[in-house]
Amino acid sequence: MKSFYESQQINEKKLFELFKKADDIRANLKKYDKMLSGKIMATLFYEPSTRTRLSFETAMLKLGGKVISTENAREFSSAIKGESIEDTIRVISSYCDCIVMRHYEEGSALKASKISSIPIINAGDGKGQHPTQALLDAYTIFREIGRLEKIKIALVGDLLSGRTVRSLCYLLGKFSENEIIFVSPENLRMKDDIKQYLDKHKIIWGEEKDLQKILPKVDIIYITRIQKERMKKEDYEKARGKYVINEETLKLVRKETRIMHPLPHVEEIDLPIKIEQEDKRIVYFKQAENGLYIRMALLLELLK
Amino acid sequence: MKSFYESQQINEKKLFELFKKADDIRANLKKYDKMLSGKIMATLFYEPSTRTRLSFETAMLKLGGKVISTENAREFSSAIKGESIEDTIRVISSYCDCIVMRHYEEGSALKASKISSIPIINAGDGKGQHPTQALLDAYTIFREIGRLEKIKIALVGDLLSGRTVRSLCYLLGKFSENEIIFVSPENLRMKDDIKQYLDKHKIIWGEEKDLQKILPKVDIIYITRIQKERMKKEDYEKARGKYVINEETLKLVRKETRIMHPLPHVEEIDLPIKIEQEDKRIVYFKQAENGLYIRMALLLELLK
Amino acid sequence: MKSFYESQQINEKKLFELFKKADDIRANLKKYDKMLSGKIMATLFYEPSTRTRLSFETAMLKLGGKVISTENAREFSSAIKGESIEDTIRVISSYCDCIVMRHYEEGSALKASKISSIPIINAGDGKGQHPTQALLDAYTIFREIGRLEKIKIALVGDLLSGRTVRSLCYLLGKFSENEIIFVSPENLRMKDDIKQYLDKHKIIWGEEKDLQKILPKVDIIYITRIQKERMKKEDYEKARGKYVINEETLKLVRKETRIMHPLPHVEEIDLPIKIEQEDKRIVYFKQAENGLYIRMALLLELLK
Missing domain, CATH: 3.40.50.1370 (Aspartate/ornithine carbamoyltransferase)
Structure with missing residues (x-):
């Protein structure tokens, strides 16, 4: 290389x-x-x-x-x-x-x-x-969960413009028995090229509208910002605020699950600083350090 | 700290x-x-x-x-x-x-x-x-005058938006028998919080409109720029050009007095480069080096 | 110095x-x-x-x-x-x-x-x-041609706004028997001060409209960009595209001649990357390294 x-x-x-x-x-x-x-x-x-x-x-x-x-x-x-x-x-x-x-x-x-x-x-x-974001994401998953296979991960938010989720899918596709759930607004769904890549590598994937149903079931919640600067105003208005991690939704997340974000985050994460600092499930600042x-x-x- | x-x-x-x-x-x-x-x-x-x-x-x-x-x-x-x-x-x-x-x-x-x-x-x-501007200002006063107490200082210009004069007042308030004279356009006067702080620390302060009356009487003239970018146009027009150090007004300044400025300066200092370089009373470039x-x-x- | x-x-x-x-x-x-x-x-x-x-x-x-x-x-x-x-x-x-x-x-x-x-x-x-561009230009000429005198050089393009050609003329004027040919659009001709300087230093110079006539005759072709950002739109439109080095015009250039450019270049050089990389006459990337x-x-x- x-x-x-x-x-x-x-x-x-x-x-x-x-x-x-x-x-x-x-x-x-x-x-x-x-x-x-x-x-x-x-x-x-x-x-x-x-x-x-x-x-x-x-x-x-x-x-x-x-x-x-x-x-x-x-x-x-x-x-x-x-x-x-x-x-x-x-x-x-x-x-x-x-x-x-x-x-x-x-x-x-x-x-x-x-x-x-x-x-x-x-x-x-x-x-x-x-791709270096994908490296640090994979590194964080490995440090937090102890493996890179048999991971159940929800990719949440702007899956159309978000390049970090794309790069991460390519990496996760290299490992066996991973399962990826795409959770995104209708107008910001993951593109077909990634889905075909995952099919080719025999990675199970699905799409889901209801975040709350997914939250208790995954090892990793990887949530991303709606990238206002890469879309039309009406697309942004349609997409924003649909998927949010706050004190309410956080209750649905298991103790062993980890919440990641490539940062910067805005309203899709709405938690008090104290929780961000102390809750072991929140790892996005660790991610940046990794x-x-x-x-x-x-x-x-x-x-x- | x-x-x-x-x-x-x-x-x-x-x-x-x-x-x-x-x-x-x-x-x-x-x-x-x-x-x-x-x-x-x-x-x-x-x-x-x-x-x-x-x-x-x-x-x-x-x-x-x-x-x-x-x-x-x-x-x-x-x-x-x-x-x-x-x-x-x-x-x-x-x-x-x-x-x-x-x-x-x-x-x-x-x-x-x-x-x-x-x-x-x-x-x-x-x-x-x-605050680090206040440190270097105090350091300059000390190097030039030899003390930080019993200083008579005129703070001149934009006392409303100027954060350097605010920080300096807080420091001067720590020393005894200092006397501060605020000289500013009517619309850019020092705010009450600083005046109250000075009262609390028993620092004598006053306000004065006539710079020429003050120039012969102080140890330090600390003049500042009217901060156009922090006010409305009409406020700027009202305030500019009122207080200027030029060859004429410089004549009123005693030999032992020092003229300071946080820089950048514009029209409030209007002196030939030669005087700026040679006149011992002008210390604003020394200030920057300090x-x-x-x-x-x-x-x-x-x-x- | x-x-x-x-x-x-x-x-x-x-x-x-x-x-x-x-x-x-x-x-x-x-x-x-x-x-x-x-x-x-x-x-x-x-x-x-x-x-x-x-x-x-x-x-x-x-x-x-x-x-x-x-x-x-x-x-x-x-x-x-x-x-x-x-x-x-x-x-x-x-x-x-x-x-x-x-x-x-x-x-x-x-x-x-x-x-x-x-x-x-x-x-x-x-x-x-x-002037440091002139240094590297002269250094490049010396490394490529082996001398700084008896050089026949065409300066091509925007000779009015281009400061690199001006600086280079001043340097070439120090050496004997150089000959400079200015090739520029009518509205972007070299200014008189440089021509007078060259006269004073007994450097032969001329102006020429036809680049093709000049290409086979010189040791150095020094072509420059039309500096859109320094002129009116109509001047730019009048001047652009007049003098271009492309595969066609390159055929007119002798094997020993060197083509220089201060970079960045736009349409005045229109050559495939392969030629730029392999043709020994093309030295503008070497120039940058020099x-x-x-x-x-x-x-x-x-x-x-």
């Missing part, structure tokens, strides 16, 4: 290697703090994101590497002058050792990785994928 | 400790250049500021620490997707060792410090405070 | 010293990786640019220095509050060891260098100059 543009690239063996490495980094941070010294990572973000960008930058810094960065490449880079993504990548790749890239167009990371002489990491490409270690493991994999 | 969100948190003893530390850093920079190695500081700026952000980042780098940064969190971060400041802080604080934060809402730094597991430094919260050392001292205090 | 604001500042001797240093850095990167440790460079960009900013930042990091940065100073810095460039420079220069600055006003870098206590490097000032090494050499020159 030279570049990482889609979660399907990772096989079972490699995934567990990354988990093991991430665990070791977490336990022995000091041991790793010069591993990438002399290396430079560029973050090239054409779409808003502070969380993901800072997570990658922190990962690189904690490994002893250095960072060059642009947080609004769409407006500030030569893109505004009409330059192709290929040309931008060719120039930037002559400066550094890897590029972490977020772009508004599906497929842009793959396009970039074809021309690049250095590793490209996809940090989100339009409605395409967000992201740091799994990204460190990935950078080591690609750059060492 | 874990976080620093308002200048009142600093007592007399701690203030002089910081001054002493800042002096030592200035004299022995080399000694400090690895003190925070391995530490990461995040700058999270929801409002425009290059000066303050770069000052903090330089401070961290000169102490051997590292920096992750966003200069337009309002637009680029998840804030635009509707995420609460608490959630943002919880995620970012899992990446780093302290957060320097500027936000457009009064009270946001306090709110952040309540949820955060790591130190929060307030770099300006709306019309609230800018800021670097006092922020280094503060970072050491919070992170060591 | 304290600051570098225009390419004329560099004489023949200094230019070859920089080339030699750049070659040595390229060959022995490791030797240089701590040379500027302890130094801080600020990048202060009032105009969009990712390429140039990241090139400078990489150069500094590879020399062991540190970087503070703002990619949108126009909006985020105190400029928006009305602060003069002189004041900004005076404050920022108290934080760091050199400032790399891009500004929308011609002459701003010179203005900054007059007030600054530390080196200023001009990374583009409006329609003025972009920029990194020549900027490292320049930083060493100004900061060591």
Whole structure:
């Protein structure tokens, strides 16, 4: 693996290697703090994101590497002058050792990785994928539930625009006997390509309208935000507020179940801070922290 | 002190400790250049500021620490997707060792410090405070005048929106026999909360319309910019140009008096560059430089 | 030389010293990786640019220095509050060891260098100059052709707004027997000041409308983008698409000739990626890479 543009690239063996490495980094941070010294990572973000960008930058810094960065490449880079993504990548790749890239167009990371002489990491490409999010999601499931097979998981919310659920499906498809339940507003249902992929990999999946019926039955509730910025106003109004985790619905969730969210969350999670901090079922902030270690493991994999 | 969100948190003893530390850093920079190695500081700026952000980042780098940064969190971060400041802080604080934060809402730094597991430094919260500016202001007064008590100081300009004058009043209130004269346009007068605070601390204060009468009588003239961006157009037009330091009014200022300004200045200071560079009474560029050392001292205090 | 604001500042001797240093850095990167440790460079960009900013930042990091940065100073810095460039420079220069600055006003870098206590490097000032681009252009010509005199060069495209061609003319004027052919749309011709400079330095120059006639006759074709953002819409429409390097026109170019471009390019170069990657005549991506090494050499020159 030279570049990482889609979660399907990772096989079972490699995934567990990354988990093991991430665990070791977490336990022995000091041991790793010069591993990438002399290396430079560029973050090239054409779409808003502070969380993901800072997570990658922190990962690189904690490994002893250095960072060059642009947080609004769409407006500030030569893109505004009409330059192709290929040309931008060719120039930037002559400066550094890897590029972490977020772009508004599906497929842009793959396009970039074809021309690049250095590793490209996809940090989100339009409605395409967000494969390092899938890594941290799988890592979180494994840490919380202890396995990646025989998982019953509800994917809830905006399954049409949400690239994190797509990337996660590709990963879960690699393991046996998982069961996926899609719970989404009528106008934001999961696309057929994912369903066909799951069929091909013999993963049981279903669609369900009633979240309350599902809540007591699953190991993982993975809820996502309705992505207002990626749809028409009427679609947003139709979809919002349908599926919410609040103190009421939380009562339906078993003690062993875990509630995940790629963050940021808005009204689809409506819980007091105290519960978010103390309830063991709520793991979305742990998820974000896990992201740091799994990204460190990935950078080591690609750059060492 | 874990976080620093308002200048009142600093007592007399701690203030002089910081001054002493800042002096030592200035004299022995080399000694400090690895003190925070391995530490990461995040700058999270929801409002425009290059000066303050770069000052903090330089401070961290000169102490051997590292920096992750966003200069337009309002637009680029998840804030635009509707995420609460608490959630943002919880995620970012899992990446780093302290957060320097500027936000457009009064009270946001306090709110952040309540949820955060790591130190929060307030770099300006709306019309609230800018406490590290107060530190560098007090540090400058002390270096220039040799004391922080029995100071006669005129605070001039936009006393309604200016958070630096508010933060400075809180600090000056800790010392005895200071006297504060507020000189502001009618529509931009200092608010009552500060006046009550000063009364409580037995600090003499007054209001004065005529700057020229005041100029010969004070130790410090602290003039501020009319903050156009925080008021209605008609308020700005009413207030601007009333109080100006120029070659004419400068003649009224005693040799021992010092003229301070939090910068940036516009028309309220109208002096040739040569005078700004050579006249010992003009200390606002020294003030900015002092800021670097006092922020280094503060970072050491919070992170060591 | 304290600051570098225009390419004329560099004489023949200094230019070859920089080339030699750049070659040595390229060959022995490791030797240089701590040379500027302890130094801080600020990048202060009032105009969009990712390429140039990241090139400078990489150069500094590879020399062991540190970087503070703002990619949108126009909006985020105190400029928006009305602060003069002189004041900004005076404050920022108290934080760091050199400032790399891009500004929308011609002459701003010179203005900054007059007030600054530390080196200023001009990374583009409006329609003025972009002198480090001229350095890397000259360095590329030297590496490709083996000399900087007796060069026959066509400067093609937007010669009115293009600051890189201006800076390059100033450098080429220092060497004997060069010949420059200006090929531009009628409304974007090179300005008289450059023509007078070339006359004064006894450089032969001419203007030519027919690119095809010129292509077979020169050592260097230096083509530039029509800078839409610096002209009226009707001027752009009049000028675009007139001069294009495509598979057809490329046939007219001799084997020894080199095609350069300051990048980003848009429609004025219309070649398949495969040709761009394999044809030895195409050197514009090499040019960008050369920029990194020549900027490292320049930083060493100004900061060591």
